[in-house]
Amino acid sequence: MPAIRRSGGFVAFFWQGKLPDPLDSSFAEALSKHRFRTIENAASEEVSVGWVTAGDPTGDSFATEDLDADPGIWLRMRMDKKTLPKKWLQIHRDVAEKSRGRRLSARERKELRDDLMEKLLPRVLPTVNFIDAVLFAERKTVLLLAGSKTVREAFGKLFFETFTIPLDRGDPYQLGLQCGLDGAAVKVLDRLEPVRWPSDPALAGRSRRSAPTQVEDDEVEEVTS
């Protein structure tokens, strides 16, 4: 059985609301409703995203022992993508243009592409990607062990479709809210502006300030308008 990786990147997400107990069958059922569905024989370019487990990459089963990674729950998203190889398309276009003795029109190129997709795509295997995440239910936190925008968006969408709970990405603001700040501190956080550190005039060519300052609201409006 594969292992949770011990290197790579991650992005933290937080949620509010209640998830099914990961050790309860309802949790596995929720995953199962949004399980991965194969596009191996599909005749169109498409992407399929769904849940699987490390123990069963098909998405047919969600055994508790495959999910258990105490203190976390090991989630695995599978993303398959089927695309028509560009080089094959180019080869067929070149042959068609040579036999007709002229360049294909836009309409002819589209017809050729549609024809090739119908013929070739059932024979093309999709690219397969497994993306792991570790969910910590008590902390309402899930760590997605990947960083690309496409994967982040696909994961957020799949999570929402599965549990009807949106995820908040752990950026500096959200992470701040997770730090147990009181109401007054959160209000300050909401309005916070960057510190403008004093700069050495010899290096920066600007007049030296005697103390750090914050960028003022009216100053910002002026320079950004």
Added chain:
Amino acid sequence: MKPKAQADPERHGFLGEEFLTWLWFRWETQGGEFHLPGGRVVGVAIDDFLIFAAPSDDETEQTLRHGLPTRTAEARTALRQGRRLKRARLLLAEGSRNWSATLDAATMMMSGVKLPEDSQEVESDGDRNRERSANWLLLLEIVQALYGMFLRERLKGDYLQKGAEQQAQWMAQE
């Protein structure tokens, strides 16, 4: 010239950059040992990769890698210009466990993470996964606790007169 932080779609991205720069300040001026809530003690150091944020859209980022970039004249110059860290490779330790990771300040995303080695007590796949799961969580907890420490100082009413002023003096050093 637009201030960079205002131009960013991530409204609080600057705060992550201030946090990363504060970590460096604390590491250099008070040592790398941080006493976190709950009695936890963690070690933090900045490793061999730094990117300084561009102060505005018109200016360039500066990348320093290999060796000891925090000790270079280029790094000191960037600090004296009031530049904040945009990204840095961190070494983190708690007890016998060590992590290394590159923190992207504006998003707080981590890349190039290396978790501690699997312990010798690991006897099965299940044990290994549980240990790694715990180590991923610990890394988040450490970073979050350090960030909380920074925020509590940063959100004080007198921050500009005290903490920021001390950091300004450190940044101005030759």
